[in-house]
Amino acid sequence: MKDINEPSTVPLVITDEPINNEVIKTTTSSSKNGGNKKNTGVSSQMQLLALAKNFVLDGGLASLEKQMPLEERTQKRARVSALRKQENLEAIIKRSINYCSATEFANKADADWFSTFTELAEDVSNTTMQNLWAKILAGEISQPGSFSTKTLKIFRAMSITEAKLLxxxxxxxxxxxxxxxxxxxxxxxxxxxxxxxxxxxxxxxxxxxxxxxxxxxxxxxxxxxxxxxxxxxxxxxxxxxxxxxxxxxxxxxxxxxxxxxxxxxxxxxxxxxxxxxxxxxxxxxxxxxxxxxxxxxxxxxxxx
Known part of the structure; x- marks a missing residue:
């Protein structure tokens, strides 16, 4: 159960670069109003701004004269999204290799199954869940038929909390x-x-x-x-x-x-x-x- 109980942390890049002066001003004002409360983390607004920036969805927050054209923002988001998916899949493959045998022979893996696997796993960035996807891949490659595509789709919809319940x-x-x-x-x-x-x-x-x-x-x-x-x-x-x-x-x-x-x-x-x-x-x-x-x-x- 070591894999399931690893801390569930998704990397979140918080940048100090102001996205919009008005937004920063609002955040500062809210902080002053809540001065009597002890800050123990990052505000929900700042977390949303960081996520929007990481997923290239912050273009509309800049002033009109500083905004990139919508088409360019769309292309940039598609490029960043593709890179993120590639990074996720490569991380899963790298983990999966460690669960596969270099000496034992297995039947030929199903390319259609592998295609479905990549489509479902490409957005998984949580390291704990990546490790479980790696185990699924290694299990299927070692013994084809171990995990159905129905199982893959159900597992993709599961959260880390539900995985811990299992x-x-x-x-x-x-x-x-x-x-x-x-x-x-x-x-x-x-x-x-x-x-x-x-x-x-x-x-x-x-x-x-x-x-x-x-x-x-x-x-x-x-x-x-x-x-x-x-x-x-x-x-x-x-x-x-x-x-x-x-x-x-x-x-x-x-x-x-x-x-x-x-x-x-x-x-x-x-x-x-x-x-x-x-x-x-x-x-x-x-x-x-x-x-x-x-x-x-x-x-x-x-x-x-």
Whole structure:
């Protein structure tokens, strides 16, 4: 999870060169009015001016006699934009090379997929996100078909905050041995019967909120097509029947302690499962201990 947790900082060039005297005058006046407040950063107006300058959108702020012709400003913006996109893609390629093998052979990469990749990644300047795009590229080149173009488009729409939510979900998730399905166990219960209907311990639930993954976070992941928000259940299991999972690199076995025990979980979508490959194993030991305790009435949880 080291990559996900890197600081999310986009380089922002603040210049002291006045873009417009009237604008600077307004900024100075606002600063005087708020003299009793402690300045801890750059004003929103100055940030906007810096962004406009960096993206060549400040031409209309200059006085008429100093403005470049609109056509020239348009051409300059197109040139600067193309250079920025080229710089972003070259940075991603440079990072991706480090994730590729120089000795292992792979099937021929799909040129159409690569073209789509470049179109979607060319505006990514955040270094953390660039690193994830580099991992996607390396994964697809090493094993074609690992990441669909649908996954690329969904990932492009994700923010760094949503990527961190995915990382948190992965830290709580288990995978099947074949790594086809990824799930977050949400609880367990024993199917109702005459003997247990009034038992207070018949159903157990796991509150994710105490592990920094609230239901609202699950909704965000669902909106990004990463998890299914509808809880899924296993079929009722016989006593001593087992589930075998992998928990962030650790083998995990769940053994039914009674008959008719059911496991509840949230399941990752195919897109979520593909993007989960970008996340390094990061075991949350506190959650694992809580899982063992929470579903102990229905299942025993054995590591190894």
């Amino acid at each position: 990382a948190k979900a992965c830290s709580l998730a288990v995978t099947e041995p074949a790594k086809r399905n990824i799930r977050i166990i949400s609880g367990a219960y024993q199917t109702p019967s005459l003997f247990n209907f009034f038992s207070k311990n018949r159903e157990q639930n796991i509150p994710f909120s105490q592990f920094s993954l609230s239901y609202a976070d699950l909704l965000i992941l669902a909106d990004n097509h990463l998890v299914f928000i509808q809880e899924t259940e296993s079929t009722p299991m016989d006593k001593s029947e087992v589930f075998t999972f992998n928990f962030n690199g650790r083998p995990l076995t769940l053994v039914a302690k009674k008959s008719s025990c059911v496991l509840k979980f949230y399941k990752f979508t195919p897109v979520g499962s593909e993007l989960a490959r970008l996340i390094s194993d990061n075991v949350d030991d506190a959650y694992l201990q809580h899982l063992k305790s929470a579903i102990n009435e229905s299942f025993s949880v054995v590591e190894g």
